[in-house]
Amino acid sequence: MKFDFIPGENPSYFESLRRDASISELPVAGTTVRQAQIDFLEATDHEFSKEAPEVLLADNFWYAPEDLENFSRGEDLSENSFALRFPWDLLRLNEILVAHIDTDFIEAHVYDGAQNEGFLYAGKGTKILPGVFIEGNVIIGDNCKIGPNCYIRGNTFIGDNCHIGQSVEIKNSLIMNNTNVGHLSYIGDSVLGEKVNLGAGTVSSNLRHDGSNHRSEFHGELIDTGRRKFGVIIGDGVHTGINTSFYPGRKLYPETTTLPGQIVQKDLKA
Known part of the structure; x- marks a missing residue:
């Protein structure tokens, strides 16, 4: 066919x-x-x-x-x-x-002290350092460095040549190639483009206090995403300052940046 x-x-x-x-x-x-x-x-x-x-x-x-x-x-x-x-x-x-996915396929070097519950794909040249806990199905590409002491939750995909730093939590997210998530960060229900660099302590919120679906603005129109939990869309080449925080459902367009300690309440465009 x-x-x-x-x-x-x-x-x-x-x-x-x-x-x-x-x-x-x-x-x-x-x-x-x-x-x-x-x-x-x-x-x-x-x-x-x-x-x-x-x-x-x-x-x-x-x-x-x-x-x-x-x-x-x-x-x-x-x-x-x-x-x-x-x-x-x-x-x-x-x-x-x-x-x-319903089986493990691990070519990565998994250090003693790292644990995996669920099915894991992890590519060549990748290092999963001590203290990393992977829960649920996760796919990790080639030549990545994960940890130490990370919490990676399904259903997450991390592309090639990525660095997920010390004490980072990733939940149900899609992270594209050559992207770094700095230590002490949280990314949940989010999409990160290529060559993104998140400064230490970057945190995404993914739940409204009223529990309703998130809406996202495009061309002046608020669109219901259909998602009760929705973090952030981060375009290619975005860099964030340390301790950046995102309101849920926000978008950072390609090549935008944030200052240290910035709270992103609205979409950022270059």
Whole structure:
């Protein structure tokens, strides 16, 4: 079965994460959106998948494998299939993919005193230092340094060449290549782009006091994210000063910076 991808609507909403982003090529769960889609659909057991010579798909949409046959017939898709219109949709997809792994694949050097509960993918050249506790499914790329004394919670993906420093907690987040999260920081339910550097003590909030869904502003419109827990979207090349704090659901556009001790109450644009 062959999959052909046609350009879908690529709204400017992804500018908050990466300028001129091709959504299908964004990293997620150790692969790309497009390759993850191909892998999942090829693994489906539906008879349709064995018979269909070609399937035409939009490249900014996630098609759940169980919906493949319905899609081909023009029928409605389930809620497990969804458009990738906003950066938090990438977080939703990452949750699905990381939760799906069902075995360990560890090429990293895991030091004595590090613990893992759940399934772990960890690449070559990566060091997981003493005192690191990994809970739930986690994917870590190549040549990373994790710890010491970190708490990494599922369903988290950390890309290649990343540094997660002393006493950092990461929860249910997507962190792209060449990004550093400085010591004594907390990042939860968030997406961090490439070449981000978070100063020590950078903290994201991810829960409203009233418990309602977070909303995020794009082009003057507040959009319901559908997420009760939602941290921060941090674009490529962002640097934060030490002890920066984020209100939940905020966005830092590529190449923006913060001052030491800054409280980010509104989106920051370069």
